[in-house]
Amino acid sequence: MKNPFIVASALIIPILVATAQDTDKSKWKDVGIDFPKPMFVGTPVAAKLPNLDKSKKPRLVLKAPEGAENLALDMEVTSSDPEPIIGDLEMICDGDKDGADGSYTELGPGKQWVQVDLEEEANLYGIVVWHFHKNARAYIDVIAQISNDPEFKTGVTNVFNNDHDNSFGKGAGKDLAWIETNHGRIFDVGSKKARYIRLLSNGNTANEMNHYVEIEVYGTR
Amino acid sequence: MNYKHIGQENSKKGETNTNSEPSLTRRNFLRNSSTASVGAGLIVTSKTALGQEGPDKGNKVRCGIIGYGDEGKALRESSMFLKDLVCFPAVSDIWPRNLRAGKGQIAASKQGGGEDGSICNDYAEPEEMIKKEKLDCIIVATPDFVHHKYSIMGMEAGLDVYSEKLMSNSVDFARQMVKSQQKTGKLLQIGHQRRSNPRYRHVKNEIIEKRKLLGWITHMTAQWNRSRGGSVPREIPQGKDALTDEILQKYGYNGGAKGMFEFRNWRMYKKFGGGIISDLGAHQIDIFNWLLDEYPVSIFAQGGTDYYTGEFLNDLLTSEVKEAMAKTKSKKRKAKLEAELKLVEQVMDGYEHADNVMAFFEYQTKRDKWGTKGGAGDTLKTRAYYQVLTTSSSQKFYEKFMGEYGTMSISELTEYNQIYREAHAEPWEELANGETPVVEKNLAKEEIYHKFWEQPAPWRSIDKAKNDKWLSGKSLTDARVSKGLDPWEIPSHTQFDERPHTPHLRNFFETVRDRGSQDDLNCPAIEGFRTTVTCMKIHDALANGGKLEFKPEEFEV
Incomplete structure (x- = not known):
């Protein structure tokens, strides 16, 4: 029989090493997000929110350990609105981030969520979301959560929250709302483990509906 | 309602001028009389199905929408502010995706x-x-x-x-x-x-007509510059989103x-639309006509299909799909793109319109x-x-x-709402008083708002002393370089939180509800016809x- 300490060490050490690499952010590299082309058409609607980010400086870089990739691609997507008004849920993780009409999914009005199942727990570093970005608008009460509980009742971590007045009852968030563009929005996760990602929103400044063009989840398995 | 150019005999132009706010329009009369009727216990009967059901029985206009593309959707969204005035019990569209x-x-x-x-x-x-629905009115938001x-x-x-x-x-159809x-x-x-739009109405009624702050408007310019991203053709839908040949051909495609490409990109084609002059220019050319209360006497124009040729678009669309195919790691998306490529390769059409x-x-004006003088x-x-x-x-x-006393920039975009006073014009300070001033001056916002180079904002922010010197005319490089104009703003009380289309829809639905006439409408058919004549002549030119x-x-019709 092999020394049980050696066997245990053989199992533990790679994990410790992996964790060390994961947490040393100085070694993280740009995952290289592929941004779609900009597309603004139509009569613009003024977006007036008290917590609107007016910096107009898009963030283009998400850093993660070597080997991190978009784990959400082609994964199953579920939603509080299982029958979208426009499009299909599977379009949310199909890699098509275009602003065109055939590329987005429209959920019902008011408070809605979509959830991505990565099929197994993974190391997560960042989430990128593109809501509808063909017209200038801001989505309201956006929250991004991760958990290993598919019902998001236990072990839930908010990684982004601009629900400043706690409309969802998930706690008031201090993150800023933003005007949608082809650059989407990057949410830092840090380095956390989870299987499920849930994004919430409560309509937008152009109408009461909720839209998703694409969600990417960068991590390693 | 006969129209004649200025200077022509027997002009009846005044008959169609319903845009002056202070006048007693039929709409104002109807509102007042309606209130009086209620007070007197009179019953206002409905002429059609007005308000026969719903929470606001007797008040809501029942409107059906024909065409639920981008514009139909925009009008519906704009009517979110009019929930007490209008409901949409029915919608129609030949495309199932829009209908859903x-x-x-x-x-x-x-x-x-x-x-x-x-x-x-x-x-x-x-x-x-x-035929089937009990409606009071319809919105037509189809291709032209x-x-x-x-x-x-x-x-x-x-x-x-x-x-x-x-x-x-088509002028004849109009x-x-x-x-x-x-x-x-x-x-x-x-x-x-x-x-x-309250801002535009303030400009016409108060600034131009009543106060004559610009004096004689000698020149007008307008532009709508749209990016390539907003001008390239739309995708060709597949699967459940594709129309059958039978439906396409039934409706003229x-x-x-x-x-399917024609259907999605009808604005490119002469048969289906009026081109960018209809899509974009019509709004602003209509404002030329409306603000002057006149129609042009002559036109010349240049333009063409210089960029969006069939060859270019075919190459652009196919290369974009190929690029996406090469890039995607999604098997599902790759299969969709392969099917899409077969479709776009068949399309060789460029813009038919310029x-x-x-x-x-x-x-010409009086x-x-x-x-x-x-x-x-x-x-x-x-x-x-x-x-x-x-x-x-x-x-x-x-x-x-641009007038002899001032210049004004206005847009549906709220950042473009400036008015500038020429140095020789009378002072405007007194007009900035009160709760609803004619013009406003907000120096704190100058850096943000005055972008039209009437005042060189970047220089001012870098070197105020140098800028003051420039504005005072002491550092002119040429003796005849003019002094910068005095920057003012179209007042903030004319701003509104609704959508750009909402006031126009309100005007229509209220006129329907109040059983008004064409004269109560802010853009009655004859005015739309005359703008159509103006715009379509550009194609001839x-x-x-x-x-x-x-x-x-x-x-004239």
């Missing part, structure tokens, strides 16, 4: 019929909707070439109609719409929504991939209108330049009016290559 969206969005936002507004019946056939078909169908069925602009891509309105006596409003236009108009004779000229591009969004879209005259009778 219309039914779903109207029901979900409680803008439909029924007790809680959640009922919206959907119809693939507009005619069936008109069938505006007349459904507007006339609606009016002949006893419905009031709000038709999107441009009224038609004329038929006016004649149908006159014959049926129904309301026909055309969707030139700036005419109802070719079959197959070409037909993709860029630069047009010059000449207007001296009395301006009270000016400039020029000579009773008839004065106003020259106008209009530009629409689809390869650059530089400075986006706005209209600019492009083809002709020279200066064309407008004859007064062209503006």
Whole structure:
């Protein structure tokens, strides 16, 4: 029989090493997000929110350990609105981030969520979301959560929250709302483990509906 | 309602001028009389199905939507602010994807019929909707070439109609719409929504007409510059989102991939639309006409399909799909892209209409209108330049009016609302007083708002002393370089939190509800017709290559 300490060490050490690499952010590299082309058409609607980010400086870089990739691609997507008004849920993780009409999914009005199942727990570093970005608008009460509980009742971590007045009852968030563009929005996760990602929103400044063009989840398995 | 150019005999132009706020319009009269009727215990009976069901029985206008593409959707969303005034118990669109969206969005936002507004019946056939539903009015937001078909169908069925602009891509069809309105006596409003915008109405009524702050408007310019991203063709839908050849051909398109491409990109084609002059230019050229209360006497124009040729678009679309195929790691998406490539390879069409236009108009106005001492004779000229591009969004879209006493920039974009006083004009300070000033001065916002280089904001922010010197004229490089204009703003009380289309829709629905007349509408059919004549003549001028005259009778139906 092999020394049980050696066997245990053989199992533990790679994990410790992996964790060390994961947490040393100085070694993280740009995952290289592929941004779609900009597309603004139509009569613009003024977006007036008290917590609107007016910096107009898009963030283009998400850093993660070597080997991190978009784990959400082609994964199953579920939603509080299982029958979208426009499009299909599977379009949310199909890699098509275009602003065109055939590329987005429209959920019902008011408070809605979509959830991505990565099929197994993974190391997560960042989430990128593109809501509808063909017209200038801001989505309201956006929250991004991760958990290993598919019902998001236990072990839930908010990684982004601009629900400043706690409309969802998930706690008031201090993150800023933003005007949608082809650059989407990057949410830092840090380095956390989870299987499920849930994004919430409560309509937008152009109408009461909720839209998703694409969600990417960068991590390693 | 006969139109004649200024200086022509027997001008009856005054008959159509319903835009002056202080006047007692029929709408004001109806509102007042309606209030009086309630007070007197009189019963106002409905002429159609007005308010026969729903939470606001007796008050809500029942409107059906024909065409739920981008514009139909925008009008529905703009009506979210009018929930007490209008409901949409039915929607119609020949494309199932739009129809699903219309039914779903109207029901979900409680803008439909029924007790809680959640009922919206959907119809693939507009005619069936008109026949079956109990409606007061319809919105026609289809491609241009069938505006007349459904507007006339609606009016002949006893419905009031709000038709999107441009009224038609055919002057003859637009004329038929006016004649149908006159014959049926129904309301026909055309969707030139700036005419109802409080900011534009303030500018026309207070700044230009009442106060004459610009004096004689000698020149007008306007532009709508749209980026390439907003001008390239739309995708060809596949699978459940593709229309059958039978449906496409029934409604005037070719079959197959070409037909679906035409359907999605009808604005490119002469048969289906009026091109960028209809899509973009019509709004602003209508404002030229409206602000002057005149129509042009001549035009010449340049432009063409210089960029979006068939060869270019075919190469662009196919290369984009190929690029996406090479890039994607999704098996599902790759399969979709392979199918899409087969479709786009079949399409070789470019813009049939010009993709860029630069047009010059000449207007004539009466001296009395301006009270000016400039020029000579009773008839004065106003020259106008209009530009629409689809390869650059530089400075986006706005209209600019230059007069002897001041210059004003205005746009549906709220960042373009400045007015500048010439140095020799009377002071404006007294006009900035009170709760509803005519103009405003907000020095704190100058850096943000004054972007039209009347004042060099970047220099000022870097070196105030140098800028002050420049403004005072002490560092002029040429003795005849003019002093910078004095920056003011169109007052903030004219701003509104609704959508750009909302006031125009309110004007229409209130007129329907109050049983008003064409004179109560901010853009009655005859006005939309005259703007159609103005716009469609641009196409003639492009083809002709020279200066064309407008004859007064062209503006008559």
